[in-house]
Amino acid sequence: MTVLLLLAGGGFGAGVFGSLLGLGGGILIVPLLTFGFGLDFRAAVGVSLVCVIVTSSAAAGVYLERHLANLRLGMLLEVFTASGALIGGLIAFLLPDRVLAGLFALLLVYTAVTMLRRRATSTGDASPSIENPDDAAGAAPAPGSFRAALAGPGYRPVRLGAGIGGSVFAGLVSALLGVGGGIVKVPLMHLVMRVPLKVATATSNLMIGVTASASAIVYLLRDGINPLVAGPTAVGVFAGAMVGSRVAQRIDVRLLRLLFVAVLALTAVQMTLRAIG
Amino acid sequence: MTAPVTASGASSAGTAASRSARVDRSIARILRAGTLVSIGLLAVGVALLAIAGGSPLERTLPGLDPARIPADILALRPEGFLWLGLLATLATPLLRVAAAVVGFLGAGERRMAGLGVAVLIVIALAVVVAQRPAA
Numbered sequence: 001m002t003v004l005l006l007l008a009g010g011g012f013g014a015g016v017f018g019s020l021l022g023l024g025g026g027i028l029i030v031p032l033l034t035f036g037f038g039l040d041f042r043a044a045v046g047v048s049l050v051c052v053i054v055t056s057s058a059a060a061g062v063y064l065e066r067h068l069a070n071l072r073l074g075m076l077l078e079v080f081t082a083s084g085a086l087i088g089g090l091i092a093f094l095l096p097d098r099v100l101a102g103l104f105a106l107l108l109v110y111t112a113v114t115m116l117r118r119r120a121t122s123t124g125d126a127s128p129s130i131e132n133p134d135d136a137a138g139a140a141p142a143p144g145s146f147r148a149a150l151a152g153p154g155y156r157p158v159r160l161g162a163g164i165g166g167s168v169f170a171g172l173v174s175a176l177l178g179v180g181g182g183i184v185k186v187p188l189m190h191l192v193m194r195v196p197l198k199v200a201t202a203t204s205n206l207m208i209g210v211t212a213s214a215s216a217i218v219y220l221l222r223d224g225i226n227p228l229v230a231g232p233t234a235v236g237v238f239a240g241a242m243v244g245s246r247v248a249q250r251i252d253v254r255l256l257r258l259l260f261v262a263v264l265a266l267t268a269v270q271m272t273l274r275a276i277g
Numbered sequence: 278m279t280a281p282v283t284a285s286g287a288s289s290a291g292t293a294a295s296r297s298a299r300v301d302r303s304i305a306r307i308l309r310a311g312t313l314v315s316i317g318l319l320a321v322g323v324a325l326l327a328i329a330g331g332s333p334l335e336r337t338l339p340g341l342d343p344a345r346i347p348a349d350i351l352a353l354r355p356e357g358f359l360w361l362g363l364l365a366t367l368a369t370p371l372l373r374v375a376a377a378v379v380g381f382l383g384a385g386e387r388r389m390a391g392l393g394v395a396v397l398i399v400i401a402l403a404v405v406v407a408q409r410p411a412a
Contacts, residue, residue, distance in 0.1 A: 003332040008323065037334060050366055054315060057369045061308035064301045071301060075377060075392045082399040090406065146388055209308075209370030210396060214403050216367055221407035223340040227359035228326065228333035231319045234366070238316050 008236035015240020024180030041097040045178030046225035049216040051237040056208035063202035077167040082214040084171020089218030102275030108268035175215030180208035300380035311369030322358030
């Protein structure tokens, strides 16, 4: 009973912090389950994938209703994120735990640095200039063409090839490390494809469900997901994300972000130690 | 001569936007319903697990066997609800893709529908490949 409550409570905390800091829960859930509950790395990734699908599905519905997510762009890219996730799911069962822990440590460091830079630049929704999107894309796409169908109000995604390549990588990262992959997809869409930040965030969130499902199916069919652990954790994460999204407007997250960066750094050290044995 | 063309163009753009909004809304409904069903099933499983007592980390379960789920649910065993909740969780984004395919076909957007079908093919491939034993 105590362990059950701790799993749900840990999931709740991950959901609240993930929601407040704009992160998927995966980056928190995997360390929580490996260090807090002694799960092996792959088992923690399996549970984490379930949790990110739950939070993605809940948030994506809201983003779609508010017309923030670009469904067409998301569907193009998720063909490739899902392919990457399928490959990643298969590779995950070939790699030793230590290698996965080492990769996760790198992800933690990257996330911590990204959060620090975000704090330093504090750009808000600084969309790349789209006054003349043809600068990067060449000639404007013909009306009715495939590229034109991907456009949204005031923007048109460019560099589709880079977006597709990056999406395969995002899918691999998601499947290997049990995260949503937003940390790859959002900068890819925003900085490379010149999609406004809010649209990139919403579209990334929409894609997470399908991406994580592709790899979660591999984990599930290879007995890589323990429902007795996934159930309480996912319920806790869902409840936490609901609470976090409601209190986010009332909380100054600057200090929280610094604290979180410190936690990420410490966790990265622990993951590195686990990786080197 | 120009005015009717402009009006027709505007009307066509308006219709496309309205169709697109309709697809977005129906997908949003599917995602919300799927999430509620998944979380509901998982929550019932967790409650039954709490009643049964013991640590979930110490119990071992056989792998997923869909044929056992109905019997487990009828017997109010937590694993039945938890497995079904997990399957509902994984199925929700896929239902979203299937709904988008139907919506895009209805709107005559065959290329977009094709992308959705491609996603579903990747998922089907995952099911097939995952059942082969890992090396």
